[in-house]
Amino acid sequence: xxxxxxxxxxCNSIDEIRHQIDLVDAELVRLFAKRTDYVKxxxxxxxxNPDEIIAEERKQYVIKQRSEWAEQLGLDKRVYAHLxxxxxxxxxxxxxxxxxxEQEITH
Numbered sequence: 001x002x003x004x005x006x007x008x009x010x011c012n013s014i015d016e017i018r019h020q021i022d023l024v025d026a027e028l029v030r031l032f033a034k035r036t037d038y039v040k041x042x043x044x045x046x047x048x049n050p051d052e053i054i055a056e057e058r059k060q061y062v063i064k065q066r067s068e069w070a071e072q073l074g075l076d077k078r079v080y081a082h083l084x085x086x087x088x089x090x091x092x093x094x095x096x097x098x099x100x101x102e103q104e105i106t107h
Contacts, residue, residue: 032087039091043098053095059088 004023011017046052063084070080 035087036091036094039094040098043095043102046095046099048099048103050096053099054092059085059092062088 006016006020008017008020011020043053063081066084067077067081071077
């Protein structure tokens, strides 16, 4: 995990900066995979009710909170709101697929 990561200002070339970006991106992908594992696991605690799967109130809360976290770090909150909205919508589709497969197995 990110053991070779330098501070941005410590990089001495464009190649070095690109390498650091690659390391960060690889870690982000690993974290997204870990997050997806939790998303898959949460289906054990949800019914087949679409409202419970979508959990609109939770969805809006997460989007708002994560975009505020981004803004606190000097990032564009609209970009991160969009990113988390897209991520959550993808995760919801994963949940629906898993619950559909589970239903097919039990019927």
